[in-house]
Amino acid sequence: MTTPRPVLVVDYGAQYAQLIARRVREAKVYSEIVPHTMPVKDMLAKDPVAIILSGGPSSVYEVGAPQVDSDLFETGVPVFGICYGFQAMAQALGGTVAHTGGREFGGTQLTVAPEAGVLLRDLPASLPVWMSHGDSVTAAPAGFTVTAATPGAEVAAFEDLAGRRAGTQFHPEVMHTAHGQDVLTRFLYDIAGIAPSWTxxxxxxxxxxxxxxxxxxxxxxxxxxxxxxxxxxxxxxxxxxxxxxxxxxxxxxxxxxxxxxxxxxxxxxxxxxxxxxxxxxxxxxxxxxxxxxxxxxxxxxxxxxxxxxxxxxxxxxxxxxxxxxxxxxxxxxxxxxxxxxxxxxxxxxxxxxxxxxxxxxxxxxxxxxxxxxxxxxxxxxxxxxxxxxWRHPFPGPGLAIRIIGAVDRDRLDILRAADLIAREELTAAGLDRDVWQFPVVLLADVRSVGVQGDGRTYGHPVVLRPVSSEDAMTADWSRLPYDVITRISTRITNEVREVNRVVLDVTSKPPGTIEWE
Structure with missing residues (x-):
């Protein structure tokens, strides 16, 4: 299949590499992820319009740590470094990276320099950003202007407009960084000169x-x-x-x-x-x-x-x-x-x-x-x-792996009825797009005592498993409003005769998986 010239996201082992690629695409620019082991000549063979160096878990000065081939900066391709990629870029171009003891993890306040440059132009003088580093750039390479700092990073952003290169110690791709998408798009549009055409x-x-x-x-x-x-x-x-x-x-x-x-x-x-x-x-x-x-x-x-x-x-x-x-x-x-x-x-x-x-x-x-x-x-x-x-992801084996126990027509009918009620109420509440997936699980080999119509029942429990995620690699349970959960539970126990108990699974992934089987 044909594709336009890409922005290459070079993955240094970052948990956010896919997120960077997604954010670039949200700016209507096509992107692809490539491993840091790919030789520069192979990157150039893809005819990239720009290259973004991702974060990663290593320290740039450690033996065996992945490095940026300095030949990359002789190609004329615009380059943007993030976190580890920022440090690796600085080191490859003659700057200094050191373990200063000023570690920063999570929300951090960024102070924008008076010379805000292109990346941080017209942004607030102080804004919250997302950091994840123990090393810092202590001296920018020659030709770069330092445009921001944090308490633990005296060089938190820099840029070299003549060389069409820039970088940030913070993560502009995560939602916790205020104006992060603005920072990325300014690199793509204003520094790299890319037109937004990925529509x-x-x-x-x-x-x-x-x-x-x-x-x-x-x-x-x-x-x-x-x-x-x-x-x-x-x-x-x-x-x-x-x-x-x-x-x-x-x-x-x-x-x-x-x-x-x-x-x-x-x-x-x-x-x-x-x-x-x-x-x-x-x-x-x-x-x-x-x-x-x-x-x-x-x-x-x-x-x-x-x-x-x-x-x-x-x-x-x-x-x-x-x-x-x-x-x-x-x-x-x-x-x-x-x-x-x-x-x-x-x-x-x-x-x-x-x-x-x-x-x-x-x-x-x-x-x-x-x-x-x-x-x-x-x-x-x-x-x-x-x-x-907008159909929620559904496993290939279907309801067979949402029945804990043997599968037969009667059990499938019970689960279908309960599942339909859950989906109807989620839709009625306007929450379909807030939930990534909503498995309903029938504990077919489990019975629990209940009281329905003034009589004792011995019916099946069903489990509600609403989860929120971006890519299903990790997930958290969705905090549905109590009134929605109440309506689902009431309808299931009233309308599905074989079920007398509804429970809510509040386990994240990890340690649990989204599906029970």
Whole structure:
């Protein structure tokens, strides 16, 4: 897939590398993350418009610490350093970095110098910023102007406008830094001279052109799950090649209430895509009969999905012209797997469920440069239904891993009913976009005593697990208003006869995971 010239975010082991890339993109400038081990010549081969050096856990003067190749500063590419990257830049250009004993972690007050320069121009003379350092730049390199300081860092920001280089000891990418996005955009626009052109319309136009060029007149299939990633990927490909695309939707009987109908009706109505639906609920439930171990559930579901999808793909490909498989791979998937190369054969970790190696298609992955929020923006621009664009992430094994115990039709019906109530009340409260994910878990092998209708009951508990996150790598439990939780609990215990107790999971990730299994 085609991409514009990138801003490269060089990752020195920072917990915020992805966040930096996201903030650059929020400024309508395309960015990519590369490892600090990448040689300068390979960085230049990507034709970057600028380079940002991220933070990291090391001390620049320690033996074996990652360094900035001084050749980078001879290329003419604008460079911005953050935290460790700021210090590594200073050292490589002849400045001084030392352990001064003035460690700063968390919120810190920044004092802007009278010569505020470009980065801090027109900002308050004192503002809160987010720091995370034990070393400090004690002397800026020749040609740099120091533009800010903190109690623990006499050089907290500097810039060299002639060389188009700048940096900050603080983290402008985190929300705790006041005016942090202003600082980043001033580097991008005013120092690096980059025009803000990374917009949904441009992304769609570029990808449509690239898909057409690659696919030509060949047939394409897509494993459609109902999730936003596969839905947007399929919509992009459909915009490019029309009826050359056939989507395959495998209904394994483990979806939430209304989701199969959403795919079969709403998605087709919105896009006009050709859809092959495979009702395989009986097959999956038979394979899961009596299975309680979560890993075994996952393996069974993955195996059965492979077999069902493979058969459906063969039926679609009966003409022998299908060469391409669409997948909704996102940029975090690429980064977390070490960068990825987009190989032509299906790998077991791909999100269509893990297809066998002898099912050979060339991959079309139009979203592999995008983050989840960007995918949703593209989905809106393509006219997908609102409910599909903002659908919460949902695991491939579906409700099977939200039933603690064996899976059967009765238990699925109980969980679907409780889950639907939770989703309805969340939507009614206008909180859908405030919550990353909202698993409802049925403790099928647990019973608790209750009182309903003046009589003793011995019913199932369900667990509410609302969580907030940016990328699902870490998460915290969502502080829903008590009245919303009360309505959910009251409705579930009133309307779902088999449930007599509702509990709230208030565990963060780590130590817990988002899903219970």
């Amino acid at each position: 949904p319309d441009n992304i769609i136009d570029d990808q449509v052109e690239a898909i057409r060029a690659r696919v030509g007149d060949k047939e394409v299939i897509c494993g459609l799950s109902g999730g936003v990633d596969s839905a947007v990927a399929a919509a992009l490909v459909h915009k490019a090649v029309g009826d050359q695309l056939t989507c395959v939707f495998v209904d394994h009987g483990l979806l939430r209430a209304g989701e199969a109908e959403q795919v079969e009706k709403d998605y087709v109505a919105a896009t006009g895509v050709k859809l092959k639906v495979v009702d395989a609920a009986d097959r999956f439930l038979a394979a899961l009969d009596g299975v309680t171990d979560p890993e075994q559930k996952r393996k069974i579901i993955g195996r059965e999905f492979i077999r069902v999808f493979e058969q459906a793909a063969r039926e679609v490909a009966a003409s022998g012209d299908v060469e391409f498989l669409v997948q909704g791979t996102l940029y975090p998937d690429v980064v977390e797997s070490g960068g990825g190369t987009g190989t032509a054969n299906i790998k077991s970790h791909h999100n269509v469920g893990g297809l066998p190696e002898d099912l050979k298609f060339a991959l079309v992955e139009p979203l592999r440069t995008l983050f989840k929020d960007e995918v949703r923006t593209i989905g809106h621009a393509l006219g997908l239904p609102e409910a599909m664009v």
